[in-house]
Amino acid sequence: MNINFGYARVSTNEQTADRQIAELLKYVTDERYIYVDSASGVTNDRPDLNALKRAIRKGDHLYIHELDRLGRTKEVIKQELEYFRDQGVIVHFLDVPTTMIQFGEYGKFEKNILELINTLLIEVLTVQAEQEYLRSSKRRSEGILEAKKRGVKFGRPRYTYPIEMNQWYQEWKSGKITAVAFRKRLNLSNSGFYKIIKRYEEERMF
Structure with a gap:
């Protein structure tokens, strides 16, 4: 029996994936099959994504809330998508409606057309996701630089010993x-x- 899996990601431990999980549960019947990482989308060091890859099988469906939850750069997204497709896993992005269509409802011709549309859409969206990530990184770096010029200190304050x-x-x-x-x-x-x-x-x- 094929299983519906879900994958969610937040960038830091301070963020919550509750909203993503709530949406994924509309398609994934058991929360045990939803894997959640707290990690950057540009790294391959994502323990839950790696665990998901070990658990998922050919014919299973993978639901992801948004395209950039799978990765923040075109290279990473493409690499992950190719992995799942090579494994025979059907990937759905909740923010890309055409990927939510169940191919089994259509004939071979319609299926090929939908796959072509999805490929083109994802190509465009991965570029947009990467550009937005680069813009955000640039704004963040510029903001940190300006703050440092004003004397703002970053990172945890140095521990102060008590008098005792x-x-x-x-x-x-x-x-x-x-x-x-x-x-x-x-x-x-x-x-x-x-x-x-x-x-x-x-x-x-x-």
């Missing part, structure tokens, strides 16, 4: 408090704690 840092550090090293207790006092995650401790110890050497 040396006392707590000595208590930890002598075994009076555990690493967990020390970490909680510093209000740090486990990985963050050891990064800060390493930095603190390196600074103490000078």
Whole structure:
């Protein structure tokens, strides 16, 4: 039995794919078959997309909310589409109506015409998606440059040691408090704690 899969993508962990998922559930009957990545559309390092490729089979249908969710450049989109087509997977984009037509309802001639139309449409839309991505990247870079000129700082602020840092550090090293207790006092995650401790110890050497 063929399965309807869905794929959604957001660029950062701060964004939510809820809207995409809600639309995909109109075509995908089980949310378990919807794969969601929080990653840039220009990278191949997308764990859920890779997992989807391992799960999907010939004859299955793949629904994607928008063309640029599959990729942000023409090269990436083309590469992914070719992969799924080579696997015999039927890809549908919710924002490209002609890809939503079920070919089984038509004869061979009509099917060939629709495939040609979809190929041409996707070619045009992938170029548009890439151009929009490049424009957005340029605007973002220009905005960051101007902000830096005004003295705006980017990235996470540097961690500031509490005034009790040396006392707590000595208590930890002598075994009076555990690493967990020390970490909680510093209000740090486990990985963050050891990064800060390493930095603190390196600074103490000078």
